[in-house]
Amino acid sequence: MIGGTYDMKDWFRQLAGRSTERWKGRYRSGGEWVDDRRLQMGGVAAASIAHRMGMLLAVLLLEDLDQALAELLLEEPERFADLVAWREERRAACPGVVGADRPYDLRNFQDDFPFQVVSELGEWAGGVIRTSLARWKVILSGKEKDLAVTFEAIGGEFTYLPEEGKSTVRPRPATRQRLREAEAMVWAHVEGGTPPAAEERSSEEGRPSKRARAEGRVYHSAIEAAVGLLEWCGRFVDGGGRLCFHPQRFLWWLYGRNQRRARHVPRPVGEAFTDVRTAIESGRTRPFIADPVWGHPGDAVASDASTAVGWGIVVGCVILYGLWEAETIAAFEATAGRVAATRDHAEIPVAPYGGAVGDAGEEIADKDVEGGPGGVELASISPAELLVTGYTVRAVREIGVAPANGHFYSRCDSDSAVRVVNAGRARSPGMTEALRVVHEEEIGTPGERRLRR
Secondary structure (H helix, E strand, O other), X not given: OEEEEEEEOOHHHHOEOXXXXXXXXXXXXXOXXXXXXXXXXXXXXXXXXXXXXXXXXXXXXXXXXXXXXXXXXXXXXXXXXXXHHHHHHHHHHOOOOOOOOOOEEEOOEOOEEEEEEOHXXXXXXXXXXXXXXXXXXXXXXXXXXXXXXXXXXXXXXXXXXXOOOEEXXXXXXXXXXXXXXXXXXXXXXXXXXXXXXXXXXXXXHHOOOHHHHHHOOEEHHHHHHHHHHHHHHHOOEOOXXXXXXXXXXXXHHXXXXXXXXXXXXXXXXXXXXXXXXXXXXXXXXXXXXXXXXXXXXXXXXEEEEEOOOEEEEEEOOEEEEEOOOHHHHHHHHHHHHHHHHOOOHXXXXXXXXXXXXXXXXXXXXXXXXXXXXXXXXXEEHHHXXXXXXXXXXXXXXXXXXXXXXXXXXXXXXXXXXXXXXXXXXXXXXXXXXXHHXXXXXXXXXXXXOOOEO
């Protein structure tokens, strides 16, 4: 397998704005009003439009690749006999799944199109993609590199391992270097020593300033940037969300006291940076799933939850709904009470550096809590949203609308629920129990076939 990324040049500016909508982006120049004929970044729904157009472009590219591949196999059946046999096996293994027999994979992230293909079709596939883009007058940025075994896409470095028959992914080299520098900076302010050799793991730019070292303090902004980098790198590591726990709490502790600087960094924070960096450098990153084909149920599946009413799910022509049990509502109210209690960070001292708020590091805002009369917080909506997600997985599985291989995408409008699922852990009892339900419905008991989402 080889891969690369096709990057569209100034993607927003390649898209024409609708004539009846141009007045919304009108600006004044030289005493006259000027209509911008292109999509403006920052405009209402502009990002959504650009993303949808990118998805449409990916669909069209896949259609062109499929058609060109069919013609190629008809022209040279003997040369690609092994590929033809493999495609037949894939169709038998995933009956009815569109694209299961493709020897290539194309994804879209707005203006970036990561692409992987078997090496013997690399040159052919690259030619098909560039020809199609030229026909549609879509301009590439010029940053594209030749398809290779190791390539960068969407912030990661992908490498195919032929001896293991799979690909691995880790942060890009520049990001890994920044992580080493951040680790050295954090350990320079940990009391009791620095396990990593700072002179070997960081550049001069990554070390604390002479003034900061002399004062023995670290600035809040430096910790904030380092923790953000750690959270990103933690996404590449199994259990990375758990490893970010102490750094996130320390950051919230600083937020609560409105401090610009801290006298020292707790040792667990430094250990978290070392654990993530070590896991990445030793190759202990998240494994790829065995089957790269995923589906999306589209409008056929939808669900929502309310702490005041209950929950509802639509799967095709089947409608499921119900009311919450009294115990469940009590758990929601307990979570809301915890949110209110942790508004004042100073009231929750926890050794060694104070308490923090949030499940898996997310900000708890007013939108996470459903209010009652007078704005009184009654119950947290986050556990309800997460719990109904588990119900939806079960409904999709039992009603039988999921793809044959059990892989499907879904979207959730609760930021807290998404963060908890990504982190694999939660701090509040309500979110912890809801996450357990989701895991049981996805994974099931040993040997049981369940869905993955």
